[in-house]
Amino acid sequence: MGGTDHETPKSWDAIVVGAGFAGLAAAETLSAAGRSVLLLEARERVGGRVKPATIAGRAIDLGGMWMGPTQTRLKKRAENFQLQAYPQYIRGKTITHLLGRTAKAEGDIEYALFNIAERLDLARVARKIERLAKTLPLDAPWQARDAHALDAITLESWLQKNAYAEKTRALMREITKSLFCADTSQLSMLFFLFYTKSGGGLDVMTSMGPGGAQNFLFDGGVHQLAIKMSEAMDAKLLLNAPVTAIRYEETGVYVEARSSEWRAKQVILAVPPPLAAKIRFSPALPSIKAGLFRRQVMGSVIKFWVAYPEPFWREDGLDGMIFSDSEPASAIFDASPPDGALGLLSGFFDSSPATNLWSPKGQDGRRQAMIKTLTRFFGDKAQEPLDYLDNDWTRELWSEGGYSAYMPPGVLSHYGAALREPVGPIHWAGTETATEWTGYIDGALQSGDRAAEEILAL
Ligand SMILES: Cc1cc2nc3c(=O)[nH]c(=O)nc-3n(C[C@H](O)[C@H](O)[C@H](O)COP(=O)(O)OP(=O)(O)OC[C@H]3O[C@@H](n4cnc5c(N)ncnc54)[C@H](O)[C@@H]3O)c2cc1C
Known part of the structure; x- marks a missing residue:
């Protein structure tokens, strides 16, 4: 893989736009079937909404991270590339704060805070x-x-x-x-x-427990899978190549990025809907497709990590989870490495407070608020973390939010039919187009495989 962008007029069997898990799966499936594939990625890295970082010397995920046992596509690929999955820590009591009341209890939230009529x-x-x-x-x-x-x-x-x-x-x-x-x-x-x-x-x-979507974490992070997939496949990857225009005519489909143009027989677009809406299509997209892109809205999320020398909350009989309707983050989890050699908590500032309040505060403001919250629930030991790190997805140029796009009223019933319907030689991937685990990594993989199969079936 690798290479320069001055290789026109070579024509590719397929160009895949976006090297998140959807684009990677599409490029992997097509190239494994012997098709020549060019993968164009706007960022300087692969993975998209899955993003690597380190905290206190440990590799972590700033984006997607968990896997559930029914996410079979992710499971299979992770096994193929020998990623080590380990169970989410769930022993001990969860702290729940709802409508002004706090409870520490094991098991389902409602048993701690709900009376029988409410249950x-x-x-x-x-x-x-x-x-x-x-x-x-x-x-x-x-x-x-x-x-x-x-x-x-x-x-x-x-x-x-x-x-x-x-x-x-x-x-x-x-x-x-x-x-x-x-x-x-x-x-x-x-x-x-x-x-x-x-x-x-x-x-x-x-659920964080057996069978749940948050049942497993990956030692060293799930971002390793994106990197390994990109290295193993027989497709050509160009980074720092944001696609600005896609035009098709009888002679093929032409994709423009970095003032260069590449030709292919088919294209797979595997980018989040708001980013797809910014690409210039010629001929113009059918209004149902353009309308769908314009109406899908990215969620608002800032993911944070806090590192401690050890997971000290476990000694107090706590599982490290906090769900709260009044704290800065609605959910916090124990995401310590499997050897327990470091105490890691991770969680999310999400929904409208993420956009209106926490994004403008910047990382220092968020750090202070989070340490205060953790000290309130876990005691003084929480006051002196080794490190704090977060990632504001609302400000990521090539994502514009996360975990994925949602639909307000009047979108799915009127525009949904355009989700996967190819337009000429253009096919659509991305977790938002999945039928299983839409919004998740597994859905991204499903969508990439499906779009590649559409092309292979032609
Ligand atoms: C904070 C956070 C936590 C999450 N947690 C989980 C989790 O625990 N488990 C889980 O399963 N899922 C999780 N998700 C969701 C999961 O990460 C996504 O569903 C999945 O990664 C989406 O993959 P994708 O390929 O569809 O899109 P993306 O990953 O967004 O990939 C699209 C790619 O297209 C590129 N691109 C955009 N525009 C252009 C352009 N014009 N030209 C070229 N390239 C372009 C982008 O740079 C990006 O690399 C989380 C997401 C976030 C943000």
Whole structure:
């Protein structure tokens, strides 16, 4: 891999735009099938929303990090490249703070803070969500019987009508923030149902334990997989190559980056929707596709890490997790390395406070707020960390937010049909186009494989 950009007029079988996991999977699948592939990446690195860093001498992920056991595509590729997965630490009590009350307890949050009537309400709401989700075909949720009605309302308005207990609504708001980096008032109900169904349901998506989406971490970080995939594949990778225009005509499809142009038979675009919306297409995209790109909104997230000499909270019988509706971060987790030689906590400033409050404060302001929170819950030992580091995804030029894009009302039912439909020689990948684990690394891999298979089937 490698090389220069002065190789026109060579024509490629396929050009893949974006070297996140979707683009990497697409390039890997196509090149393994003997196709010539050029992979164009805007950044100076591969991985996209998966990003490496170090804290206190340890490699960590500033973006995507966890794997669940049902994320089979990620699991298989991680095994192929011999990444070491280890279970998320979950022994001990979790701290939960909701509606002014704090509890330290093992097991599900509701058992610590909910009375029987509230628990029944929560269970009823969960059943209702499950029943509604059952009616959605994952590959075409816009065709569900009640798609338009469900897409006409936000998750918040649905909760106002269907959840009787204020605690149920408060918990659902917190869960929504941690899953979508957005507020219940911003999400379409149809989109919420589709997204949670694609990840196996709310229980799986919120769980840190066996079977849950946050069940495994990778020793040394999942970003290693992106690097290894890019090194192993027989495709040509060009970094620092932001694509600005894509034009197609009878002689092929032409892709422009760094004032150069490359020709191919087919293109796969594997970039987040707001970035795709900035590319100049010629002929212009069908209005349903352009409209979809313009209406998908990236979540707001700043991921942080705090390092201590050891995971001292474990000695106090705590699992290191904090869920709170009043602290700067709605969720904090123990992400210490498997040998426990260092104590690492990681978490997220998310949803509207991330955009309105925490992003403008800068890293120092966020560091101070976080140390204060950790000291409040874990005691004085939290006061003197070895190090603090965070990554403001709302300010990343080539992501514009994370974990992924969400849809407000009126988008999925009206524009959803354009999610994966090729336009001429242009095919669409990216986690936002996945039918399983959309929003996650596994969904990105699925989307890349699917787009590559579309081309191989031609
Ligand atoms: C803080 C955070 C935590 C997360 N945690 C998890 C987790 O624990 N587990 C999990 O499974 N998922 C997690 N995710 C989500 C996961 O990281 C993403 O779903 C996944 O990485 C998306 O991959 P992708 O290839 O679809 O898109 P991206 O990773 O965004 O890749 C797109 C690529 O396209 C490039 N690009 C953009 N515009 C252009 C252009 N014009 N020309 C050329 N290149 C361009 C970008 O630089 C980028 O490299 C997290 C995300 C974030 C931000």
